[in-house]
Amino acid sequence: MPAHDQARLIDPVGLHPRPPFPEQDQDHPGSTEAMRPRPDHGEDTYRGHALLHDRKALVTGGDSGIGRAVCLAFAREGADVVFTHLPEEAEEAEETTRLIRRAGRTGVAVACDIRHEDECTALVDKAVSELGGIDLLVNNAAYQMSQPDGIEAITTEQFDRVMKTNLYGMFWLTKAALAHMPRGACVINTASVQGYQPSPHLLDYAMTKSAIISFTHSLAQMLTERGIRANAVAPGPVWTPLIPATMPDATRFGEQSPLGRPAQPAEMASAYVFLASDQSSYITGEIVNATGGTPLP
Template sequence: MWSFDRHYFVKRHKQLLHHNHLLDLHLYLSFQSRRRSFSRHQPLQSPNQNNHHLIIMSEGQFKKDFQIPVADQKPPGVQKDMKGPTPQNEHLPTEDGGFHLYKAAGKLEGKKAIITGGDSGIGRAIAIMYAMEGADSLIAYLEVEEEDAQETKKKVESYGRTCHLLQVDLKKKEDCQKVIDTALEKMGAINILVNNHAYQNMVEDIKDLTEEQWEFTFATNIHPFFYLSKYALPHMKQGDTIINNASINAYIGRPDLLDYTSTKGAIISFTRGLHNQYVGRGIRVNAVAPGPVWTPLIPATMNHQAQKEFTSPIGRPSQPSEIATCFVFLANSDSASISGQTIHANGGVVVNG
């Protein structure tokens, strides 16, 4: 049996964004086969809900014919509500998210960072690791994520750094401008811009993908990357950097996330184009394309057995802290010769591109 918290999902149905990657709840599709064979949706019965559906995933991520409930089809999940078995054996320790394994070296001392979707998941891990390396941050998030954001702030400040909180709707370009203005007001500079937020809603067939959802996904997932970068760059200088959170889906073309996958492909192209504009001015632009990651989205959408089967070629999903190390690397001078590139932190899926 699988548990379903009706109150939780009704509340989360109003959520517009989730993070990163938070994203990609069943990411690893067999890269050796391009069948990507998905069954038609079948009804999943439960005592509280009769209209939820399941998906039969292809071999390569889950056991053949393993059924995975998709609750409300778009629950981003929040860190405070993570339920279900916490990974312990095959995964990194989760008591502190694996951060105690990370050895900081002051590589971002004095830097000022903006992190969208920094309240939970990968965004939170980035904020914490940036703090461990000496950086202050401003995180942008939605009102419904306030409790998670406060927890992130507390964790960042435990490392002696400052974390500014800002509730915004990044679909609005004026709110993107507000992020930049607030960062300059509170921190005095912008050295690192991490575009991390995103939205997804699973739809199996293009015939069922509404024009409204298509436009909403693009307005959320790629337009703010443009506005935030456009408004931030006049205040950035040589040695500063922009890092965009993309997805393995940009490369494998996941069929039930057509709009989301399309925006992630756009992010890769945006990264390369913006790099070509600014690399000669000493400002680097790169991307990270995560695979399966243990984030709030997973227990929000999968039953306990499915969580145990959520994996990658290395035998487990990544922890957000493992993905965040890529963002640390791309933000400091160790990666000074890297720009216009994408790091594939996907647990072992071979990507050529």
């Protein structure tokens, strides 16, 4: 192979840092700036190709992690973006807004707790007001808290928070947004490897990810007559603030994947762009597995 062709190849094993990582316990919801190594959202690497020109996107959990990477990629592909964050994540949200606007697109951060139906309804109204409609809905926001001591350690408060953030919010937002989504629009949900291969210490979280997979399959069939597609991405381990903020030990995080490392948020973004774009026009009801080699159905 000519040398210039070899230079274009990327080794997925060595592309990003591998464990062990420094000890770095954080309080929820965690801080991107405090993470070592710092997550890569594609700030210096993602190049757009106008795949989402003038699309109107609503993304939940866009302040950091996968959500920030998706917001950045959508903007560089030509979309305007309204995204959510929790009130305590305002500083993180400012950075996502800056990245969207630097791409020359509209970026609007909305403090919103999707555990409440009225806030979900108001969020959809806000997105329609700011953007003029909704073409792309990305249900990405999620909550987890590791409980290695078993089901007895999962309080009703935690269980409610996981269920309402991961499932109720997705349901309410999808229901409200569909009234404003035209033919050709897309719903993209964030599932997880946990939906297929659950870890015992994430019992409640894994339950919701299995439900998201089922919801996606059913929703896609329900929406075909409307000309709206619904798909999901199922990430494996991804290096986001949620990890040091909810796991008892993040030093070895991701080493169980066949690639031997966690994904960076930027490595997830292209899957969402593909599902949001016309390049996937015949794909609906599918789960794109992005697990670093862990085989899933």
